[in-house]
Amino acid sequence: MFCKNCGAELSDEATVCTSCGTEVKKPAAKKGFSVEKLKFRKGESSIVALVASAVMILMVFLPYVKVEFLGMSETQTLISAGDGIFFLVIAVAGILAGLMGEKKPMIIVGVIACVFALFEVVDFANAVKEVSAYGLGDMVKRGIAFYLMILSAAGLIAAPFVQKFLNK
DSSP, rough: BBOOOTTBBBOOTTOOOOOOOOBBOOOOOSSSOOGOOOOOOTTTTOHHHHHHHHHHHHHHEEEEEEEEEETEEEEHHHHTTHHHHHHHHHHHHHHHHHHHHHHHHHHHHHHHHHHHHHHHHHHHHHHHHHHHTTTOOGGEEEEEEHHHHHHHHHHHOOOOHHHHHHTO
């Protein structure tokens, strides 16, 4: 930091310039988002958010739906359906929020994850309903990714509360 009057170099704790005696004014704290707020404090990371995010990344590449017909079967993943990219973004945000250990970002990421998971569950139910209208509802089965999606979304929403409990 430098004196605005004479330009002398000052320590960050200085309240008066040692060269000219001018009072040193500290810059006002910035409001809103700043990179400084993205501090990863050791020991405050949320292991639940990190694990849930890792599960979400894995889930995107595993079978989400399986269709069996006349002895043949076909599986589809969320990434191949195009919806997986949303879950990957949520998972990265979950990792960042988990590393920060801040409650608000974890809650926001958890809510977003649950909303996207709810959309996927409703979409799956509508697809099964549509196929069932033709008497073929037994062909469509949920894959492991369906259950992992629900589990990881629930883990992300629960992470800040579990972290609070574990830190006591």
